[in-house]
Amino acid sequence: MIDLNQVSKRYPGGQVGLDEVSLSIPKGQLVFLTGASGAGKTTLLKLIYREEMATEGYVLVNGRNVSSLPANKVPYLRRTIGVVFQSFRLIPRKTVFENVSYLPRILGLDHREQKKLAYETLRRVGLAHRMNAFPMQLSGGEQQRVAVARALINQPDILLADEPTGNLDPELSEEILKLFLEINLQGTTIIFATHDRELITRVGRRVLTLHQGKLVRDQMLPGQMLPDSAIQPAVEEPAATSDLGPADLAKEEGAR
Amino acid sequence: MIDLNQVSKRYPGGQVGLDEVSLSIPKGQLVFLTGASGAGKTTLLKLIYREEMATEGYVLVNGRNVSSLPANKVPYLRRTIGVVFQSFRLIPRKTVFENVSYLPRILGLDHREQKKLAYETLRRVGLAHRMNAFPMQLSGGEQQRVAVARALINQPDILLADEPTGNLDPELSEEILKLFLEINLQGTTIIFATHDRELITRVGRRVLTLHQGKLVRDQMLPGQMLPDSAIQPAVEEPAATSDLGPADLAKEEGAR
Amino acid sequence: MTFLQALRYFFVEASSNLIRSWKISLLAILTIAVSVFLGGVFLIVSGNLRLLADQWRDENRLVVYLRPEAAEADTDRIRALIEEVSGTGSAEYVDPQTAEDRFRSAFPSLADLLEGWGDQPLPASFEIPTDFTALEQGSLEGWLKELGADPAVQMVDDDRDWLAQLDGMILIIEGLASVVGVILLLTAVFTISSVIRLTAYLYQDEIAVMRLVGATEFFIRGPFYVEGLLQGLAGGIFAIGMLLAGHGALFRDTDGQQQVLASILAETFLPASQLLLLVALGAAAGLGGAVLSLRKESLGQTAEPE
Amino acid sequence: MTFLQALRYFFVEASSNLIRSWKISLLAILTIAVSVFLGGVFLIVSGNLRLLADQWRDENRLVVYLRPEAAEADTDRIRALIEEVSGTGSAEYVDPQTAEDRFRSAFPSLADLLEGWGDQPLPASFEIPTDFTALEQGSLEGWLKELGADPAVQMVDDDRDWLAQLDGMILIIEGLASVVGVILLLTAVFTISSVIRLTAYLYQDEIAVMRLVGATEFFIRGPFYVEGLLQGLAGGIFAIGMLLAGHGALFRDTDGQQQVLASILAETFLPASQLLLLVALGAAAGLGGAVLSLRKESLGQTAEPE
Numbered sequence A, B: 001m002i003d004l005n006q007v008s009k010r011y012p013g014g015q016v017g018l019d020e021v022s023l024s025i026p027k028g029q030l031v032f033l034t035g036a037s038g039a040g041k042t043t044l045l046k047l048i049y050r051e052e053m054a055t056e057g058y059v060l061v062n063g064r065n066v067s068s069l070p071a072n073k074v075p076y077l078r079r080t081i082g083v084v085f086q087s088f089r090l091i092p093r094k095t096v097f098e099n100v101s102y103l104p105r106i107l108g109l110d111h112r113e114q115k116k117l118a119y120e121t122l123r124r125v126g127l128a129h130r131m132n133a134f135p136m137q138l139s140g141g142e143q144q145r146v147a148v149a150r151a152l153i154n155q156p157d158i159l160l161a162d163e164p165t166g167n168l169d170p171e172l173s174e175e176i177l178k179l180f181l182e183i184n185l186q187g188t189t190i191i192f193a194t195h196d197r198e199l200i201t202r203v204g205r206r207v208l209t210l211h212q213g214k215l216v217r218d219q220m221l222p223g224q225m226l227p228d229s230a231i232q233p234a235v236e237e238p239a240a241t242s243d244l245g246p247a248d249l250a251k252e253e254g255a256r
Numbered sequence C, D: 001m002t003f004l005q006a007l008r009y010f011f012v013e014a015s016s017n018l019i020r021s022w023k024i025s026l027l028a029i030l031t032i033a034v035s036v037f038l039g040g041v042f043l044i045v046s047g048n049l050r051l052l053a054d055q056w057r058d059e060n061r062l063v064v065y066l067r068p069e070a071a072e073a074d075t076d077r078i079r080a081l082i083e084e085v086s087g088t089g090s091a092e093y094v095d096p097q098t099a100e101d102r103f104r105s106a107f108p109s110l111a112d113l114l115e116g117w118g119d120q121p122l123p124a125s126f127e128i129p130t131d132f133t134a135l136e137q138g139s140l141e142g143w144l145k146e147l148g149a150d151p152a153v154q155m156v157d158d159d160r161d162w163l164a165q166l167d168g169m170i171l172i173i174e175g176l177a178s179v180v181g182v183i184l185l186l187t188a189v190f191t192i193s194s195v196i197r198l199t200a201y202l203y204q205d206e207i208a209v210m211r212l213v214g215a216t217e218f219f220i221r222g223p224f225y226v227e228g229l230l231q232g233l234a235g236g237i238f239a240i241g242m243l244l245a246g247h248g249a250l251f252r253d254t255d256g257q258q259q260v261l262a263s264i265l266a267e268t269f270l271p272a273s274q275l276l277l278l279v280a281l282g283a284a285a286g287l288g289g290a291v292l293s294l295r296k297e298s299l300g301q302t303a304e305p306e
């Protein structure tokens, strides 16, 4: 589903965002992305939904080269990808409802269906009662959950979540995590960038670790936590693409 | 140093930010502030530096009633308070250096001293090499550290840190924490709003827990972690203002 | 989404933006209104001046003075000669007495001069309106020469000196108005695009987010275009209102001297067709400003206005 | 920080803002430049029209026609009577021959008329420039009556009819220019404050942050005020440049008819004092716009432009 082939991203100022990263994420996989601040997590995600373009190598999404996609095709790529941005990026002039239902709306859903869908999705992140508030009237964690709801509303093929629980208390983080596990079971490929090692070790799955733009570790962790609603996995677990065994993650990449 | 007396904050939309909160924080104390998303942590901090005003009760800082402070005195209050905002609030048109040294600059420090001071402070958060970058050119965690540096640069009497490690990896969080402990030892009163229970339990000190705007717990935790540089405490530990005994923090306020 | 649905979406979106950001919208509307208003003032003033000039031109006549000794037969011959070109019944015969009366009323201060010049001091003449422009310049000259050569004709005064002076004056006034008009037009276009461009800067974060969540340019720009269009329409209509109000006020509260000025400059209001044109101009300005300000593909790619 | 240090800070801050946000700055500068330019055009045109009017007024004369039978003694007596009021040497004696010559050259088409009126058809006269305004209106009337009652005087033609007409025309033109001028001024003020207010909207997040970290209003506003001032100065200077260039171009590339128009409207350029005034106006507009747009205490309290 998502393939990176020797991808490097060097920013105009000379900063290295990514450095020769190659990886492959099959459809339906849930992958954690970790690494110190400035390691390149956000950069990697940006390359997938083409907010940035690789300076070297190529990124394939569903077999299509993202960099060579003509500009007028980019929106259609992005509609299949839900993104929870690290800085939320809510539209201040629009209400929570309007922020969340923007994509369904321009896709032609009628108002009642939009409302129903938005209500459903916001309910899942615990914010149905704030549908008519403006982003500035929400607490940090509430804004973050609106961002999560927006990313999920269109049932995207791919979900890119950039630190989606950084402003949430452990209980809410847990619920968001469960939500993600649920939609993952329904077939959505997820890349979950996070600093929360406790969460990663508890859930297990595949973990990619970046360090100064380089992919330094690609491991499979045990402890497969499943959502409460899951009776059996709908998608079979893909094989690890790295042969590095499970290790004490807390001891990883200490040098900043 | 900071006293809240039956303080309530009701937002124009009817949302309850704080609900009859009374508390007292003596000079030099380090206090953790925790609670679920939307519990009122940011609201409490905003009342102290007067971004918002209490709708009931009064807030005293250094014995002065913050709500009745005339508008032209507010800047002088704020200069004694360093704030790490939850959403960073960096100025996009200014470089990291300019963002960080804004207050020293308008206080009349000459350019060389500003530079030295900014460099020193940025070095402590690991960002001295990005002094000339603009905020948009930084990763989320880097922006957060710039916000921390800006709050610290003027050696404030009070430091209000709103989720200052939400975008940082555990190692960096640890360093920021050590930094805070250090300046706390030098006499700065600190309120540290965070969701990171692991961090709280490890450090100890006083913990205030909010739930739906109410102060539901005010406890003293053991496990007094000290900064590496600390040989002996410069300020004696103040007595807990609540007689609630230490309890398992992880079991607190589960209901959202 | 069908095109009609999309259009509906654009309108709903645009109007809710207009209401939510009403301060900025009002600014844009007022800017367009002021510009269209100025355009209207220009149209009114230049229209009235043109009317005035036409009136003057109409009143201008070609005068053929007859010799005092000209007989009635001569007079008839001359009339035939004239009407052959200018059309039957077009030439007016002014007998000496009428000529004297006219002189006295036109130049009362010089009336005394006539006293010394005996009885019948002024010759009889034919006056012909000069609006028979059917004749080309060349043949007109020939015809005038022929007339002048007639033994019964003392002189042909075709007032071309005076006409040239009149034309000069009209040219001056129209020139002045045109210069001001062009400058005004440029200012208006400049202002509108400034306001809309600044507005677009305000929206660029928003636009960037829309792009990132998968909106096509069509859906991003549509509401802004419609917003511009609606602002332009509102501005245009508002301007018409101001013009009507201003025109009314001008003829209500003025005393003598100003009344004269007002009636020369603004007696006649604009016809409906020109009013429509002005509203269309406002709408076009609003839409044009929106198109112009969203033109750059790169807009909204960076959060920082440069 | 001392006041001087603060001033220095304001200038450094303002110029770095100007450079960093050069697109928006350019917009503001151009807007002010256009407005000041229009002001300059107005000053030039109205100045030149006033010059023209003064010239006409200067050329206007009071004419005292003498009876044909007036003797030389009468003539001297009348001259004395006139110069008693208008000053020695001010009255010009026009003998009948000169009068006839002048009539012929002024109205060549009417010259033939003189033929029939015998020898010496026009009377002798005194012409007196009307710029002796020392006399009040009341006593002037009396004096004119006295003159007219003199037996040797046939008629006093004080051309007040014509003067009134001239005044009317000047009034029309000045009125037109004033109306346009006032509208232009309003537009300019409106435009500048729009642009600066929109700019302030762009900066309001920034201003909010400055407030939150403890900046006083003095330090927040200072740089914006200086920025406005600098933009205004730049706009004013730019406008002067455009005026100079435009004035030059007008007198280089024009043919006959336009040349006449140009020389009537813009022969004389502005004096240095008025240029300085225009630049000061630009600076004031820039500063005023900044003050106006930062006026509301609440600005910067909310991140959302309304």
Ligand SMILES: Nc1ncnc2c1ncn2[C@@H]1O[C@H](COP(=O)(O)OP(=O)(O)OP(=O)(O)O)[C@@H](O)[C@H]1O
Residues within 6 Å of the ligand: A136, A137, A138, A139, A140, A141, A142, A167, B011, B012, B013, B015, B016, B017, B035, B036, B037, B038, B039, B040, B041, B042, B043, B044, B086
């Ligand atoms: N400007 C505002 N207008 C209306 N309601 C507000 C406003 N700011 C905050 N609120 C509401 O007040 C409550 C407390 O908000 P606050 O920001 O203090 O929460 P918090 O504890 O900081 O949460 P988080 O951990 O998510 O940042 C929330 O329900 C929030 O929606």
Ligand SMILES: Nc1ncnc2c1ncn2[C@@H]1O[C@H](COP(=O)(O)OP(=O)(O)OP(=O)(O)O)[C@@H](O)[C@H]1O
Residues within 6 Å of the ligand: A011, A012, A013, A015, A016, A017, A035, A036, A037, A038, A039, A040, A041, A042, A043, A044, A086, B136, B137, B138, B139, B140, B141, B142, B167
């Ligand atoms: N627009 C940009 N221009 C220049 N450098 C950039 C830009 N964006 C990111 N960088 C740099 O690229 C590196 C990787 O940034 P990235 O945002 O991918 O880090 P990250 O892993 O997401 O970090 P964090 O956990 O702090 O969000 C950092 O050093 C950052 O400073």
Ligand SMILES: [Mg+2]
Residues within 6 Å of the ligand: A041, A042, A043, A086, A162, B139, B140, B141
């Ligand atoms: Mg990041």
Ligand SMILES: [Mg+2]
Residues within 6 Å of the ligand: A139, A140, A141, B041, B042, B043, B086, B162
């Ligand atoms: Mg908060």
